[in-house]
Amino acid sequence: MGTHAELEAIVDRYSGESTALLQILREAQEIEGWLPPATLTCLARLLEMPRARVEGVAGFYSFLHIERAGRYRVLFSDNITDRMAGNSELLDRFCNSLWLERGKTSEDGLALVDTTSCTGMCDQGPAMLVNGWAIPQLTPARVDEVAELIRSHTPVEDWPAALFQIEDNIHRSDMLLDASLEPGAAIRAAATSGPLATLEAIQCSNLRGRGGAGFATGLKWQSCRNATGDMHYVVCNADEGEPGTFKDRVLLTRYADLVFEGMTVCAFVIGARKGFLYLRGEYRHLLAPLQEVLARRRSDGLLGNDICGQPGFEFDIDIHLGAGAYICGEESALIESLEGRRGIPRNRPPYPVTHGYLQQPTTVNNVETFCAAALIALRGGEWYAGIGTGKSTGTKVLSVSGDCVRPGIYEYPFGVTVRQVLEDCGAQRTQAVQISGPSGTCIDATEFERRIAFEDLPTAGAFMVFDESRDIFEVASNFVHFFAHESCGFCTPCRVGTTLLRNVIDKLHKGKGSQHDLNQIFKLSRLLQSASHCGLGHTACNPLLDTIKRFRPAYERRLESLEFEPAFDLDGALERARAMTGRDDAGAHLRTDE
Amino acid sequence: MTAEGKTASFQLDGATVPFEPGQTVIQAALAAGHYIPHLCYHPEFKPHGSCRVCTVEVDGRTVASCTLQAQDGMEVLSQSDRLRKEHQTLVQMLFVEGNHFCPSCEQSGNCRLQAVAYDLDIMSAELDHLFPNRPVDASHPEILLEFNRCILCELCVRASAEVDGKNVFALSGRGITKHLIVNAESGRLADTDIAVTDKAMEVCPVGVILRKGVGFRVPIGERRFDRQPISAQAREDAPRRPTTGNEDST
Incomplete structure (x- = not known):
């Protein structure tokens, strides 16, 4: 110890x-x-x-190890986009080169190699994390280089900086990404018009939360402002865990001032003196740069006491780093985590606006929401309301990845068609697009005229493209595994249901499925949707239901019989015995397929 | 009471159920003798809504009745065909998640999981078993921990923290690997300060926390749920003040 x-x-x-x-x-x-x-x-x-x-x-967080984990912890990002870019072969190559078994710490305590959920590098995958530091664009050469650095016991801080170079890949910008805001401008504008007029501007802009749910930001701020408490808090949700999403990574890399500006405006409106940025553990590399921005803003009088010369306006921001738990993107689980607990979603009501951090009124908003709020404080609500569609004002920053020529960041006014985005990113022969990640919607080629907007296809930003060469079953299978791994385990339907779904999918994957298994999927999905404690459970079956509806043949050709096939695999049950005896010859196998 | 001085009430499957301010739907229902299946709810503790077995339908929404505040005029369904199927599947999930062998379990007849399953006419698990590997902890001279039967209701966690003031139990892990742990560096119950008189000893709804040497003092066939189905004992679970294990055993 x-x-x-x-x-x-x-x-x-x-x-x-x-x-x-x-x-x-x-x-x-x-x-x-x-x-x-x-x-x-x-x-x-x-x-x-x-x-x-x-x-x-x-024991709750994936990046904390209570079992011996080795001097180097190497986690390969395992989103479907990493898979499509060949992460499995790279992982095998890496394990072979270091004589390691995946998931097991080496005998000499040198390294542990495993997979982890999407690390937010889908535009430059496959990616890995080494002791928490992101390395994108893996190739056989780069993987060999990492293996050699580990073999030579080189401390990670001495590794070549080129390994850790992360690109922003902004391919289309609009009013948010084009904004060049002088630090403090939005705060001064808010201070000049006062908290109530600023709140009115936010309300009049019809800004809705960018985390996916689309709750009206003005209403949230107003409820929080009106709630009584000893302290009010502002929390920025930068726990961008939805597979396929990486726009917050870029916003925090290039537009950190805008994010903090929005948080400070919010503090001014709701009367908060303390704020937190909950940064996902996968973005460990952003911690020091963000802290520098905070320090600069403090010395410029944009944080601290009497901000922008406003007597009594006091506000500061702490950064809290997550440790590998998708569920902490749910706002009440995020607050539990901020309080130093297991990230379990709370029973609601009461909602965070009245009983949030330490049971005090708390406004939790997405990174992009705060950026938009800063711009609204500066330029007014009517200006903002004029962009986008009736129920979805403003712009949306999309994280485009998968089968396209130019993966990266694209900002559009709300209302853009899926087809337009596909054209802009250079996608061809597109079979399907997963909108808003596994918890969102999977659409097929007949639906590409649909629009990105709360009225049609709401999204937190992920836009994963699959061309005609892809097996949609593999996509769904990846997402089902994701939810089983990320379920917090609090409620029965999600804890057990996501694992049972994973087992059914694995059975289908082996070509052992039957109609009975498809019926089980429907039965479990209905239960997850109706009885789960939070949104993770409610949406965990979306990828299955969407793809069975649209790509049924991808499932049916995996069915062995139309009636029933047992899940128990007699030959599979001998696997442990084979591992123990080091045998894998024909005599160590049972023929069960005749 | 409502503003007009009338007793506030809601409808549960067509029956009128009165309630006191602050009561949840399940608390009011049980107090009035109406049974809603449940496992992680206990009359002496604040409900937390994890097992979901008490799921009901209100205005088309499905919610856990143990965390749902009762409201005047509310219409609650707990016995529709759909809900009954959901209750069954939830209980079946708890069976396949652990390793439950009722015929050889010393809690048979006193076990709530078994009683709720009988009451819901569950004849088989239907789902594929997960067969987890959960070693028992027999380190303590007077107490056995049989983790194979744990349904993660957290009642022992709550009882030990809130009544005993000891924090002997907690949960660790996540998702399907979530599991009960004890408050000791060795991970052994013998190295905690648990006592047989603790409240935590008497709240386990299944057969995880067992006092050694007394398992068959009451023969199978004469136990609580052998005598009467759990649904006929609703009032036993009506809300009451916490009593300590100590008081009960003396």
Whole structure:
């Protein structure tokens, strides 16, 4: 374990606050690459909280290891776009070159290689994370280079910077990405017109949340402003976990001032003095640059006391780094995580606007929403309302990936057709587009005239393109695995249902399916949609239902019989025995297919 | 009471159920003798809505009745064909998630999972079993932890924290790997400060937390749910103040 003094220093840096538990665990892990039992005991004692609670939190997040994990933790991003770009072959090559078995820490404690959910590099995949640092554009040569650096025990901080180079890939910009805002301009505009007039501008703009749900931002701010509490909080949701989405990565890389500006305007309107940016762990590389921006804004008088010379306007922002949990993109789970707990969605009502962080009124908005809010504060609500469609004002930043010539960031006024986006990104012979990620909608070629807008195809930004060479079943299978891995496990239907769905899909994948299995999918999906605790469960079956409806032959050719096939695989049951004896010859197999 | 001084009430499957301010639908229903199937709800603890077995329908929306605040005039359905099927599937999910062998389980007849399943006419698991590997913890001289039967209701977690003030239990892992842990670096119950008189010892709805040496003191056939189906014992689960394990055993 880390020495008592090392751990004490970490805890002291966070003033011994139990709300910082996730941050403390993340830093404590950097000492040895994992969190040994004695480390958890020591932290529990220092934080004066039950050890079991500390272990419970450590066990929840994918990037925290409570089993020995090796000096180098290498996680290959496993989104469908990484798959399409050949991540499986690269992973095998990497494991072979280091003599490693996937998912198992090497005997000498050197490395652990595994997969992880989409890391937000779909425009430059396949990608990996090494000790939390993103490496995009993997090729056999780059994978060999990483393997060699690990073999030579080179510390990650000494690796060539070229490995970690991440491109922004902005291919179409509109009013948001074209905005060149002088830092402080939106805050000064808000201060001049006052909080109520600024709120009115947000309301009049009809701005809706960009995280996907599309809740009216003005109404959210107003409810939060009117809620009584000791403190009000602003939270920026930068836990961009939806597979296929990476626009927040670019916004935070290139437009950080605009994001913080929007948060500060929000603080001014709702009367908050404290804000948090919840940054997904996969974007660890953005932490230091973002902290520099915050420091600059503090020294420029745009954060801190008497902001922009407004007496009594006090506001500052902390960055909280996540640790690999898609569910923390759900706002109440995000707040639980901010408080240093397992990221379990809360029972609602009450909603965060009245009972959020530490049960105080809290406004949680998406990164892009704050950017838009800053522009509205500066240029007015009517200007904004004039862009887009009736129910979807403004623009939407799309993350385009998959089978196209120019994957990357595209900003359009709402109302753009899918066909237009496909043309602009150079997609050809397109079979299907997954709008808004696995929890969104999969559409086929007959629907490309549909529009990106809350009235038709609402989206949080993901736009994954699949051409005619792709097997849509593989796409659905990838998404089903994703949901099973990311279910928080709180409620029965989602915890068990997503795993049962995964098992059915794996059975179909092996060509062992039957009509009975398709019926099971429908039955489980109905239950997930109706009885789950939160949106993850409600949407977890979307990829299956959408693709069965539109691409039924992709499933039917995997059915062995139309009646029933047992899930139990007699030969598969011998796998452990084969692994133990090191045999894989014909005599170690049963013929079950005759 | 409503503003007019009338007792507030809602409709549950056509029956009128009165309620007191602050009560949830399941609390009011059980107090009035109307049974809604449930597992993670316990009359002495704040409901948290994880098992979803108490799912009901209100105005076309499906919600957990244990976390749903009762409102005057509300129309609640708990027994439609659709809901009954959902209740069955949820209970079947809990069966296939763990390793449950009722005929050899010492909690048979006292087990709520078994009782709810009988009550819902569940004859088989229907779903494919997951057969998880969950070693038992027999380290404690007086208590056995049989994790194979855990349905993750968190009642022991809540009882130990809220009544016993000990935090012996917690949950770790995520998704299907979520599991119960104990408050000890060794991971062994023997190294915690649990006592047989703790509240946490008596709230397990299934057969995870077992006192050694007393398992068959009451013979199978004469146990609580052998005598009467669980649905006929609704009032037993009406809300009441928390009692400590200590008080009950003396």
